[in-house]
Every structure is written in structure tokens, then in C-alpha cells.
Amino acid sequence: MAANQEDVKLLGAVASPFVFRVQLALKLKGVEYTFVAQDLKNKSEELLKYNPIHKKVPVLVHNEKPINESLVIVEYIDEAWKGYPILPTHPYNRALARFWAKFIDDKVFIASWKSVFTADEEEREKNAKEAVEALQVLENEIKGKFFGGEEPGFVDIAASFIAYWSPLIQEIAGLQLFTSEQFPKLYKWSQEFLNHPIAKEILPPRDPLFALFKARYESLHASK
Amino acid sequence: MAANQEDVKLLGAVASPFVFRVQLALKLKGVEYTFVAQDLKNKSEELLKYNPIHKKVPVLVHNEKPINESLVIVEYIDEAWKGYPILPTHPYNRALARFWAKFIDDKVFIASWKSVFTADEEEREKNAKEAVEALQVLENEIKGKFFGGEEPGFVDIAASFIAYWSPLIQEIAGLQLFTSEQFPKLYKWSQEFLNHPIAKEILPPRDPLFALFKARYESLHASK
Incomplete structure (x- = not known):
């Protein structure tokens, strides 16, 4: 998929070490994304829509499909994009x-x-x-x-x-x-x-x- | 690797639902293995050697290399052997x-x-x-x-x-x-x-x- 067809959003909060994991994985991989800051005291409709179960950040939204749980997201990033290897091969x-x-x-x-x-x-x-x-x-x-x-x-x-x-x-x-x-x-x-x-x-x-x-x-x- | 070069042992306890996960994954994949029953009240040297951190079952030992944590083992089985797909492809x-x-x-x-x-x-x-x-x-x-x-x-x-x-x-x-x-x-x-x-x-x-x-x-x- 060409870079200009990608729509990658990260619903996050700057202070969260779990959100940071996803940011770091995206940056290492060289994936362009939009950071959408969330107010966790007043949860947005977008957050409730994309993470109805845990209602937490981080949520990665890739071409309108949401992925939750920081380590699950990091593995997803490694599998969905080529380039920098996050997990080993063997x-x-x-x-x-x-x-x-x-x-x-x-x-x-x-x-x-x-x-x-x-x-x-x-x-x-x-x-x-x-x-x-x-x-x-x-x-x-x-x-x-x-x-x-x-x-x-x-x-x-x-x-x-x-x-x-x-x-x-x-x-x-x-x-x-x-x-x-x-x-x-x-x-x-x-x-x-x-x-x-x-x-x-x-x-x-x-x-x-x-x-x-x-x-x-x-x-x-x-x-x- | 040919089947006769494989040495696959599962350190387990029959009553454990976590051990069952690994047994089911091995069976679905058609991997031959030896089940080594563990007495969890009197932990064996083998268990302490292969899972020194958690000292728990299941432990999969594949050609002398131990893998711990049931879901980590199930993913390993899916990646180490071909055949029956445990995780989806996409x-x-x-x-x-x-x-x-x-x-x-x-x-x-x-x-x-x-x-x-x-x-x-x-x-x-x-x-x-x-x-x-x-x-x-x-x-x-x-x-x-x-x-x-x-x-x-x-x-x-x-x-x-x-x-x-x-x-x-x-x-x-x-x-x-x-x-x-x-x-x-x-x-x-x-x-x-x-x-x-x-x-x-x-x-x-x-x-x-x-x-x-x-x-x-x-x-x-x-x-x-």
C-alpha cells in the first residue's frame, strides 16, 4: 500500500508510557501518523467508539480499523509495515x-x-x-x-x-x-x-x- | 527439519488449563511430543532448570530450548511448525x-x-x-x-x-x-x-x- 493511501491515527495521552511504546514503534518503523490527544477525564466519542471495551489509550486506528493494547499494537506495527525489524526473525x-x-x-x-x-x-x-x-x-x-x-x-x-x-x-x-x-x-x-x-x-x-x-x-x- | 530430528517435551500437569492450551496446539499442528508430568508440590530439577523464573508449567522444551507462558508457547508452535494455522494470516x-x-x-x-x-x-x-x-x-x-x-x-x-x-x-x-x-x-x-x-x-x-x-x-x- 502506498504511503499516501495510509490513514494512521494514534489516540493517546502524552504522559502515558503505554502510548509511548506505540509512538516509538511507529517512529522506528518510519510510519507517518497523526497523534490525537485524549482527555482521559472526559473521554471522547472517538475513544469510546474505537476502544469500547477498555476505553483506554493507546488506540491505533489504521485505515479506520482500531487496534488496542500497547504490545498488541506494537506487534501489529511490526507485521503491517516493512522495514525496521521490531521482533526478531527466528x-x-x-x-x-x-x-x-x-x-x-x-x-x-x-x-x-x-x-x-x-x-x-x-x-x-x-x-x-x-x-x-x-x-x-x-x-x-x-x-x-x-x-x-x-x-x-x-x-x-x-x-x-x-x-x-x-x-x-x-x-x-x-x-x-x-x-x-x-x-x-x-x-x-x-x-x-x-x-x-x-x-x-x-x-x-x-x-x-x-x-x-x-x-x-x-x-x-x-x-x- | 525432519520429524526424527525433533525432540519435543512438554512439562505439564494434567489438571492445568494452561497446559491443555499447549497440548491442544501441538495436537492441532500434528507435532509429536513427550508429556513429562510434574509434581507441583515437589518441583523437579528439570522444571527449575527450564523455568527458573516462574517455576510453573507449562514449559515446552524444543531441542533442549525451553519456552514458557502458555500463550507465548502457542504462538511459538504456530511459528516453528508448518501446517494447521493457529493464528490468522492477516x-x-x-x-x-x-x-x-x-x-x-x-x-x-x-x-x-x-x-x-x-x-x-x-x-x-x-x-x-x-x-x-x-x-x-x-x-x-x-x-x-x-x-x-x-x-x-x-x-x-x-x-x-x-x-x-x-x-x-x-x-x-x-x-x-x-x-x-x-x-x-x-x-x-x-x-x-x-x-x-x-x-x-x-x-x-x-x-x-x-x-x-x-x-x-x-x-x-x-x-x-
Whole structure:
């Protein structure tokens, strides 16, 4: 399909690490798209139409067909467009990439998030401990510059919140879970990731992101 | 690779709906394999070697290389062997299949399981309500004989516990969430699924499965 026949829209919100995954995949692949910012406190008809089940971002709309769930969208992008390979070619390496992306979602993301954004202190501590254990597992998995080898791939895309969002929300909470001392390989990876020209270009600006999550943190802890 | 060079082992437990997914995928694909039953109360060195992170079944070991997580394994089987197509061909249909399989794991499975195997009554009721809501969403998605069309595919494999395990554990708990009146299309699907020759051949025998889960249910409720 020629580029001028494509209609690619991304329904998103700038602060979301899940939306960022899709942006990064589109940019790596060189796909032109329109970003349609969503107000998640006042959901648009377009969002409810294209994601009636979860009513969440990101939603990729490709020639009027919607795709939901960030990792499902990233795999779709890899299969629908040629060029930059996001997943590896060999079935075994593809399975490993899917395994680690799922590990990141199930074990790293949830615990990292709840270690900051949970009202109950005991729950926060339990999650902080689980986040550190999961990061330790990941630490032992980094072999090259990126999880994907010399260039970022599926696992790097899945892990992007570890490089940018995690240190930021931990700073707000006065936590230091992700340090260069405890996780030297993962820390080095995070620096490579943040300095990758495409990631760097599209990462959301730090100050408004910090202010947004700080307000969320304070409102959560004020309402106890 | 010729059939006689293949070494395919499945580390599993007969009662597990996640192990069943992998068995069904292998059988549909016509892959010969050895089933290595695991005692999950006394985990084998083989299991710890091949799944050091989650220490769970199923694990597929293909020529000494392990793959974990049931849906990751099913996709691997589809990519590593030719023949019966488990996922559709078109990227958009593949994305839909992955979306629904994830929906089944995240929304249907967890709530269905907790509606029976949770000690707290309020939690059980909350999960029963969520399970019914999620099944309602799925009910509206069945268009043909199977989710995958005329033959079972990725979503049917993911959904297999709805056809066999859910009614069984609900009977144990005296629950009737999944009825032909409330879910006519899903119920019809479940009958097609249970009568599919390959599914029928490998579903675990009902009586020992019932006894196993009844004992688990009674021990949970006795320990309150």
C-alpha cells in the first residue's frame, strides 16, 4: 500500500508510557501518523467508539480499523509495515521477546507503579520489594547494548518506562529503587535508551510530566 | 527439519488449563511430543532448570530450548511448525486474536477462578460479577462456529477453560455463572469445542479433575 493511501491515527495521552511504546514503534518503523490527544477525564466519542471495551489509550486506528493494547499494537506495527525489524526473525527469539515483554508488564510495571501510587504504606513497601526482585531478574538478561541487540526492539519498547518513568515517579516518592550501583547493566541500558536519537526525540518533556505525577501522588496521599 | 530430528517435551500437569492450551496446539499442528508430568508440590530439577523464573508449567522444551507462558508457547508452535494455522494470516486479524486472548486471560480467567477459589465471600461475589460481565463481552464476539472461524484457533485455545474448567469449578461451588440461557452463543461454542475430535481426545478425564478441585475448594473453605 502506498504511503499516501495510509490513514494512521494514534489516540493517546502524552504522559502515558503505554502510548509511548506505540509512538516509538511507529517512529522506528518510519510510519507517518497523526497523534490525537485524549482527555482521559472526559473521554471522547472517538475513544469510546474505537476502544469500547477498555476505553483506554493507546488506540491505533489504521485505515479506520482500531487496534488496542500497547504490545498488541506494537506487534501489529511490526507485521503491517516493512522495514525496521521490531521482533526478531527466528521463532525461538520471537518467543523470548514476547516472554520478556510479558514479564515486564506483569512483574516490573505493576509493582513499580504500586510502589509509588498506592495509599497503603505496607502495600507500597511490598510492591517496592517485588519491583526490585523483578528488576534483578531483568538485570541478568541484558547481554548487549539493548535487549534487542545493537538497536532497540520489542523488549526495549516494552521496558521504556523503566528508563524514563520509573526514576521520575520514584524521585517524587523519595524512593531509590533503580540505582546504577544495584543495577549496573540495566542502568547502562537506560542511558543508551534515553540517548537513542528516536527515543530522545519523542520522550515527553520532563517538567510537565513531573508536575502531573507529583500532583497525582499528593492527591493520593492527601486523601488517606 | 525432519520429524526424527525433533525432540519435543512438554512439562505439564494434567489438571492445568494452561497446559491443555499447549497440548491442544501441538495436537492441532500434528507435532509429536513427550508429556513429562510434574509434581507441583515437589518441583523437579528439570522444571527449575527450564523455568527458573516462574517455576510453573507449562514449559515446552524444543531441542533442549525451553519456552514458557502458555500463550507465548502457542504462538511459538504456530511459528516453528508448518501446517494447521493457529493464528490468522492477516496482521489485523492476528492483532484481534492476540487482543481477545489477552482479554480472556486478564478479564475472564482471573475473575472466574477467584469467584470460586477465594476465601473471602465478598471477594468471591465481586469476581463472579466481573466474570459474568467479561463473558458478556465475549458472547458478543462469537460470529461463527469457533472464534477462529470453522476450526479452532488462537482464541479458542485461550478460551478452552471456559468450556471445560469453568462449569466444573462452578458446580463445585454451587455457582451457575455460565448458563445456556444467559450466554447462548458462548454455550453453543463450548459444546462445539468439547465435541471437537482433538479437544475431546485430550481433555483430562472429568472425575479425577472434579475430585482434585473439590478437595482444593474444601481445604480453602475449611481454613478460613
